[in-house]
Every structure is written in C-alpha cells, then in structure tokens.
Amino acid sequence: MSPSLPLTPRLALILAAGLALTACDPKTPKPADTPAKPPSAEPGPPKAEDAPVDGGAEQEASEPLPPSPTPPVQPDTPPPPSPATFDHGPAGALPTGQGSGYLDRTVWSANLCWPLKEAGFANSQVYGPGGGMGPAGKPSQCDSSNYSLPWRDNFCEARSRSNPLCGSGTGHQGQDIRPATCKKNEHWAVAAEAGTITDIGTYTVTLVAKAAPHFTYRYLHMQMSTLAVKEGDKVVAGQNLGKASNDFGGAPTTIHLHFEMRAGVAGLTTDGRPVALQTFLPPYLSLAEAYQRKLNGGTCS
Amino acid sequence: MRNGRWILAAAVMVATTGLAAVIVTGVTAQVRTEDGASALTAVRAPTAAFVRQRAQGRVDWQGAVGGLRQSGGASDTLAGNLDRAEVDATRVPILLPNDAKLAAGARIYSFGDYYTITADAPGAGISLSGTTAVVPLPSSTPLKIEATAPEYLTVQRTVDGQLASFIRYGVLYSVEIRCDAPGDLRCTDDNYVLGLVGKTTTVVLGAAARAEAGLGG
Numbered sequence: 001m002s003p004s005l006p007l008t009p010r011l012a013l014i015l016a017a018g019l020a021l022t023a024c025d026p027k028t029p030k031p032a033d034t035p036a037k038p039p040s041a042e043p044g045p046p047k048a049e050d051a052p053v054d055g056g057a058e059q060e061a062s063e064p065l066p067p068s069p070t071p072p073v074q075p076d077t078p079p080p081p082s083p084a085t086f087d088h089g090p091a092g093a094l095p096t097g098q099g100s101g102y103l104d105r106t107v108w109s110a111n112l113c114w115p116l117k118e119a120g121f122a123n124s125q126v127y128g129p130g131g132g133m134g135p136a137g138k139p140s141q142c143d144s145s146n147y148s149l150p151w152r153d154n155f156c157e158a159r160s161r162s163n164p165l166c167g168s169g170t171g172h173q174g175q176d177i178r179p180a181t182c183k184k185n186e187h188w189a190v191a192a193e194a195g196t197i198t199d200i201g202t203y204t205v206t207l208v209a210k211a212a213p214h215f216t217y218r219y220l221h222m223q224m225s226t227l228a229v230k231e232g233d234k235v236v237a238g239q240n241l242g243k244a245s246n247d248f249g250g251a252p253t254t255i256h257l258h259f260e261m262r263a264g265v266a267g268l269t270t271d272g273r274p275v276a277l278q279t280f281l282p283p284y285l286s287l288a289e290a291y292q293r294k295l296n297g298g299t300c301s
Numbered sequence: 302m303r304n305g306r307w308i309l310a311a312a313v314m315v316a317t318t319g320l321a322a323v324i325v326t327g328v329t330a331q332v333r334t335e336d337g338a339s340a341l342t343a344v345r346a347p348t349a350a351f352v353r354q355r356a357q358g359r360v361d362w363q364g365a366v367g368g369l370r371q372s373g374g375a376s377d378t379l380a381g382n383l384d385r386a387e388v389d390a391t392r393v394p395i396l397l398p399n400d401a402k403l404a405a406g407a408r409i410y411s412f413g414d415y416y417t418i419t420a421d422a423p424g425a426g427i428s429l430s431g432t433t434a435v436v437p438l439p440s441s442t443p444l445k446i447e448a449t450a451p452e453y454l455t456v457q458r459t460v461d462g463q464l465a466s467f468i469r470y471g472v473l474y475s476v477e478i479r480c481d482a483p484g485d486l487r488c489t490d491d492n493y494v495l496g497l498v499g500k501t502t503t504v505v506l507g508a509a510a511r512a513e514a515g516l517g518g
Contacts, residue, residue, distance in 0.1 A: 061347035105441045107329045162446070162457030162464075173460060198410050199419045202424055202481045204461065206470040216416040220460065231419065232408065249481060258460070264473045267438030275448035276435055276467035278475040 022095045039108075084288035086295060088122070088151035092282050098165030099158040107289060108261060109193070109215055113237040113300035114290040115259055116244065117188035118180040120288060122151040125176040125254045141254045142182035151291075153284040164279055173280045174260035175220070175287060179244040184255045185223045186242055187244045190300070191235040192217045192290075200224075200231050203247045207235065213263050216278075220258035221247050238300030257284055360433065362514040365394040366469040368504035379404040380505040383418070387411040393431050393472045397503040404483060413509070419475035425462070428477040429501065435473055449487060454498065456491045463487075463494040476501055 046219040114120075123146060127133050130141025138145075138156035154176055156166035162169030193209040195217075200206070205219045205227065222242035229241050246252040261283040266276040369376060379397045380388060382405055388395065391411040397404055397418070407420040407429075413437050415432040438444070448455050452467040462479040480488035487493035506514060 004449040054345060061315075102442075104439070107440070108436075160458070161460060164444035164446040164457070165442060166445065196410050196412075198417050199426055199428060199479075201461065201479050206480065208410065208412070208415070208417060208430075210412060212414065212434050213410075214412055214432065219312075232410070249483065264432050264466075265438050265444075266435045268440075268443050269448055270443045271444045273448060275444055275446065275453055275455065276468055276473050277444075277446070277448070277453070277457075278430065278464060278473065279444070279446075279457065 014076075023240060031269070044172070065070070082285065082288065084285070084292040086151075086292055087149040089153060089287050090246040091153050091282065091288075092156065093153060094157060095127070098124070098133075099154075099156045099171060102156050102166050102282060103287065104165060104282055107285045108263070108280075108283070109286040110289070111193075111278060112283075112286040112290040113190065113192050114177060114287070114294045115189055115192045115219070116177065116257065117190050117219070117240070120180060120187075120257070120291070121147055121149070121178040122153070122175055122284065123178065124152060124154040124157055125256045126157065127154075146178055147180075147182060151284075151288065153282070154282055155280075155282040162279075164277075165282060167261075174220070174258050175283050177244075177255065177257045177259055177287070178255065182255060184245040185243045188228075188240045189219055189222055189242055189244055189257055190259075191237050191239045191241055197229045197231055197235060198231045199243075200227065200229075204248045205229070205241055207241070210234075215281075216260075217264040218258075218262070220260070221245055221253055221256060232282050236300075259287070261286070303409060313484060316422055320403065344420045360472060360513065361470040364511075365504055365506065366514055366516065368394065368502070369506055370472065372505075375503045376505050379503050383407060383409045383505075385507075387416070388505065391416045391431075391507050392509045392513055393433055394470050395505040395512055396431060396469070396501050396502045397505055398429070398472055398497055399499075399503055400500060411513075420453065422478075422480045422487075424485060426479045427497070428475070428479075430475045430477075431472050456494060458491075461488065463491050465491070465494045465498045467498065475499070 091105060094101045096179075099262050123130050125141075128141070128146045129135060129138035129143035130146070131292070154172050155167075155174065156163060156171040158168075159170060159172050161170060161173055163173050165167065165171075181187070193207070193211065193215065193216075195207050195209040198206050198208045203220055203222075203224060205222060207217045207219070209215045209217070218243060222246070223245035224242070224247050227242040229235060235241070243263055244255065244257045246255045262278055263281055264276065264278050264279070269275050320386070332468050376397075379401065380395070387409045388411070390415050391409075391415060391436070393416065395409070395416060395418075397407075403420050403422060407418050409416055409418045414434050415426055415430070417430040420427040420429070446455055446457070452469055454465065454467040457464045457466075459477070459479070459485075462477060464475060464477045466473060466475045468474070476494055478487055506516065513515060
C-alpha cells in the first residue's frame with residue numbers, strides 16, 4: 001500500500017547544467033518541511049516457495065566475495081540535507097564488512113520516476129534476513145525488517161563484479177529494492193524514464209532513456225513470463241514493465257528488484273589517468289528523491 | 302596472459318582503424334550534486350581538458366570516413382538487415398562486428414547521438430552501442446579501473462556477462478555480452494568480449510552521419 005501525504009508545492013531542483021531533459025515528473029510537489037515517515041508495508045506471510053535456492057547471492061557459489069576494505073573516509077563537512085526526508089540511510093554507507101562504500105553524492109537522474117508502482121524498501125537482499133549472508137536465526141526473506149524503513153544503499157556491497165565507483169573497484173552495481181509486500185508477481189515495476197526497451201534477457205529487462213545522456217536502466221528478477229513489454233517497445237515514464245519477482249534464469253533468488261543505472265562517463269582513474277567508459281552509477285539518491293516525490297503525491301506522467 | 306589478450310585486441314583495433322583521437326563529449330546532463338554544485342565545475346583540470354578536447358573536436362569524421370573506406374562492401378552487407386530509418390537517424394559512426402551470423406538478426410535502436418544494437422547468439426545476448434553523450438564525473442569520484450590500453454579499452458564484469466568500452470573516432474563505444482547460463486565461459490572471463498571488440502571494425506554511416514561527415518546523403 002502506498003503511503004499518502006498532503007500535496008505541497010514542488011521544490012525547485014538545482015540542476016547541474018541546465019539542459020532541459022524529458023521530465024519524469026514536472027509537477028512533483030515539494031517535500032514536507034518535517035520528515036515524512038511513511039508507514040511500513042505489512043509483509044505477507046512467508047511461503048516455502050519464496051526461499052531463495054541460491055541464498056540470494058546473485059552470483060555463483062564458486063565466486064568468493066572479495067574482501068571488504070575499510071569504508072572510505074567521509075567528507076569533513078557532511079552534505080546538506082536531501083529533499084528526501086523519509087527515513088533512509090546515507091548514500092554509500094555500508095555496515096562494516098559488507099563492502100567498500102563510496103563518496104559520491106551526485107543525484108544522477110534528478111527526475112527519475114520511482115520504478116515501482118507502489119511502495120518499496122531499498123536494502124540488501126544478501127545481508128538481510130533470508131539472504132545468503134543474512135543474520136543467523138532469521139531465515140525468512142519475509143522478515144518484517146526487510147519490509148521496513150530505513151532504506152539502505154547497497155550499490156557497493158561486496159561482490160566480485162566490476163564497479164569502478166566503489167573503493168574496492170568491485171561491487172553490486174545496482175540497488176536491491178523489495179516490493180511493497182513479500183509476495184512475488186503482484187507488484188508492478190514501472191519505467192524510470194521515457195525510452196525504449198532495447199533488450200530482454202532471461203531475467204533482465206533493459207530500458208534506454210530517450211533523453212540525453214541516455215541512461216540505461218536494467219531491471220532484474222521480474223516475472224519474465226508475464227512482462228507487459230517486449231523488445232523495441234517505446235515506453236513512457238511510469239509505464240508498467242513487469243511484476244517484481246524472483247526470476248534468476250534457473251534457480252530463483254529472493255523477491256526483489258535489482259535496479260541498475262548506467263551511462264557513458266568521463267573522469268579520472270584513481271591513479272590520475274583520464275578515462276571514458278560505459279559504467280554503473282549509484283542510483284540510491286536518485287531513487288530516494290524519486291520515492292519522496294511519490295510520497296508527496298507526485299506522478300510520473 | 303591477460304595482458305597478452307588485451308594487446309592482441311588493441312593491436313587488431315589499431316591496425317584496422319588507426320589510433321583514434323581520444324576525445325569525449327561532456328554532456329550537460331540533468332545531474333546535480335547534493336550541494337547543488339555543477340558536476341561540470343567539479344571536474345579536475347586534466348579531465349576538464351579531456352572533455353573540452355571532445356567538445357572542440359566532436360566526432361573524428363575524417364577517421365570515420367577512412368574506416369568506412371576500409372570496411373568496403375562489408376559495411377552494406379552487415380548493415381543490410383538493420384532498420385534503415387534508425388541507421389539514418391544516427392549521428393555517430395555505427396560500428397559492427399565482422400560476423401555475418403551475429404549481424405543477420407541484429408536490431409538497432411537510435412537516439413541520434415546514441416545508438417544500441419541488440420543481437421542474439423546461442424545462449425547469449427550481445428549489445429553494441431555508441432554515443433557522444435558522456436557525463437563528466439566530479440573530481441571527488443575517481444574510477445578504480447585499469448584503462449591503459451590503446452583506445453582507452455576497459456572491460457567490466459557484470460552480473461550476467463562482460464562489458465567492454467573503448468573510444469574511437471571521438472565516440473565512446475561499448476560491446477557487451479550477457480549469458481543465459483551463469484557458468485558460460487563467454488561471460489566468466491574477458492576472452493570472448495575482447496575477441497568481439499577486436500572484430501568490431503566495420504563502419505556504417507547513415508544519412509545523418511554522412512551529412513555530418515560532409516559526404517552528403
């Protein structure tokens with residue numbers, strides 16, 4: 001169930017460069033002055049079929065998790081408050097031993113459309129209850145703590161996959177989002193921007209945004225047999241794509257949406273060399289602001 | 302071994318296209334930092350020069366036309382099954398692999414300054430993309446990745462495959478493979494994707510690109 005809040009005027013976002021891009025939500029109201037604390041959705045009852053066969057690790061058991069270096073030193077001056085006032089942990093913060101974190105505070109997709117039709121809970125499907133590295137004594141992925149605030153960033157969570165923006169150079173590459181309840185095949189995932197569906201894999205759907213810089217959004221683990229889109233479809237922001245599930249090719253994972261955001265970027269390597277590449281950007285702050293806009297009554301179309 | 306493979310892939314690219322000018326467009330994107338500062342202004346000096354170079358140089362059309370000539374008849378043959386309207390709307394040089402089977406069923410989706418081609422291989426999907434729309438990273442966000450090969454070739458392991466990026470003709474290109482089976486060797490190491498990069502040398506110019514290159518329609 002989506003929490004509802006009173007409508008207020010929209011907060012004017014300060015854009016970095018002023019290029020007018022397709023707006024996901026041009027009439028989004030301004031967040032409330034006081035922190036909005038939406039009620040947590042009630043998780044559905046656990047089902048045997050929901051148990052993740054792979055432990056929710058999203059990678060082969062033969063692939064060891066890389067060692068987790070010390071989290072990066074945080075800036076001396078904390079960043080100013082975000083327009084997202086619902087209860088969410090800071091960007092890049094990971095519990096000790098779960099990854100290297102990052103310092104980036106950029107809201108990469110300032111008008112992102114919240115990619116679920118209803119509420120959702122950003123946290124770790126691996127380190128949460130029922131996950132492959134979850135806490136002892138909490139074997140159910142439907143544990144209420146997985147379906148409660150606060151949100152937690154897991155873009156740089158320890159994985160063996162490349163993630164150049166993380167301190168270790170490896171990480172999760174996206175954000176895990178649990179749907180409103182612990183029930184698969186019920187909650188719609190929707191288009192984060194207007195664009196084209198350019199690829200549908202065995203458990204992935206790829207959306208390329210029409211507006212520059214043409215972010216590539218990848219949605220993993222939807223119910224692939226009942227997708228509402230096919231390759232080549234042009235979609236508008238907020239359009240139904242498919243239902244959050246646990247599809248993972250063969251063995252299922254936990255019920256969650258793995259949400260990735262990629263773009264062509266130019267910058268410097270950690271040893272000072274210029275580089276340009278297609279890579280993963282942290283979606284957490286863009287998601288948090290998109291979710292706050294939704295809580296404030298904003299729509300995507 | 303790994304270095305040897307990279308050198309081989311790079312050598313193929315350099316031999317077929319010449320060493321491209323390393324230039325990248327900075328896009329004024331709808332991006333902001335939490336303190337409201339422009340990501341553009343936060344870019345460190347060497348990167349700013351890198352981005353400025355691209356802004357002045359745009360696409361290296363001379364190099365791309367040279368690549369088109371080297372491609373010969375392969376250009377028309379391999380692009381024959383692509384949607385012509387999408388090809389013609391693309392304002393950057395399109396690169397295709399010299400692989401008739403892969404090109405046969407490929408689909409192209411164009412956004413003008415960005416295109417992506419989706420192709421099918423047995424048990425896998427392939428994507429080939431090119432763009433001049435590139436976001437500069439703020440100085441506080443260095444990238445931990447090796448990028449010393451020619452054409453700034455990088456390879457990243459993804460959740461389901463391998464993603465290679467390189468710069469040619471002033472355009473950022475990427476080649477990606479995604480495998481259905483997690484243990485598919487084409488996706489567990491970078492041999493396959495580097496091989497694919499090595500043979501992605503056929504240049505296709507649609508109407509918009511030909512106009513930009515001064516070749517007329």
